[in-house]
Amino acid sequence: MVSACLLGEACRYDGRSQRSERVLAALEGKAVIPICPEAAAGLGIPRPPVDLAGGTGVDVWAGRARALTRETREDRTAAFQAGAQLALEAARRFEATVALLKEKSPSCGSQRVYETGVLRPGEGITTALLREDGRTVVSDEDL
Numbered sequence: 001m002v003s004a005c006l007l008g009e010a011c012r013y014d015g016r017s018q019r020s021e022r023v024l025a026a027l028e029g030k031a032v033i034p035i036c037p038e039a040a041a042g043l044g045i046p047r048p049p050v051d052l053a054g055g056t057g058v059d060v061w062a063g064r065a066r067a068l069t070r071e072t073r074e075d076r077t078a079a080f081q082a083g084a085q086l087a088l089e090a091a092r093r094f095e096a097t098v099a100l101l102k103e104k105s106p107s108c109g110s111q112r113v114y115e116t117g118v119l120r121p122g123e124g125i126t127t128a129l130l131r132e133d134g135r136t137v138v139s140d141e142d143l
Contacts, residue, residue, distance in 0.1 A: 001091055001099040002027065003108050004034040006140055011036040015046035018102055022143050026100075033094050037083030037107045037126045043076065050076050050106050051114040056122030057106075061132070067106055067125060070117065080107060084126040091135055099130055103139040110137045 005012050008019035039045055048069040055065035060077060067080040084107065091099065101108035101124075109124040127137045 001033045001035050001087070001094075001096045001101075003100070003102040003105070003140070004036040004039070005102055006100070007032070007034050009034065009036065011039045011045055013038070013045075013047050013049045018140075020140055020143075023100065023140055026143050033090055033096055035087045035090060035099075035126075037087045038080065039083075040086045041079040041083030043079050043083070048072070048074070050080070051116055052106050052122075052124075053116050055115070056113060056120075057109075057125040057128030058123065060125050061128055065115075080125045081129075083107060084129040087126050088129050088133055091130060091133070096135070098136045098138060099127075100138050100140060100143075101127060103141045110139045111141075 005018040006020045006023045008017045010017045050067050051070050053066050053068045059065035067077045105124050107124045107126040110127045113122045113124050
């Protein structure tokens with residue numbers, strides 16, 4: 001599985017892609033399942049940026065943190081969790097054991113995420129769920 005934005009899909013919160021030639025080269029000849037948990041959850045493109053508040057993706061699943069829009073602090077936690085569940089269903093359906101995801105995303109970050117506007121160590125909501133299910137999640141920055 002690969003974050004769709006890294007493949008060139010314009011699905012980021014700002015309506016752009018994060019197309020990565022490094023990622024595309026690493027995936028050449030491999031079967032790829034593109035995912036964008038936020039778009040899959042119906043959050044729209046573009047959409048207001050979201051930060052985690054109160055912790056990381058693990059904390060969101062434990063009920064200790066939330067996913068809030070950056071400016072208005074609107075709670076998007078349920079939608080982010082729904083998108084993560086859709087990504088997990090895809091991983092199970094296609095027997096994907098590894099996900100290469102976009103770092104710093106509140107969904108896909110695997111090492112660092114924005115918490116209340118500050119980049120902190122931690123993982124996003126989708127990454128936390130995939131790892132809990134035994135999937136390996138790799139950052140695009142590790143290639």
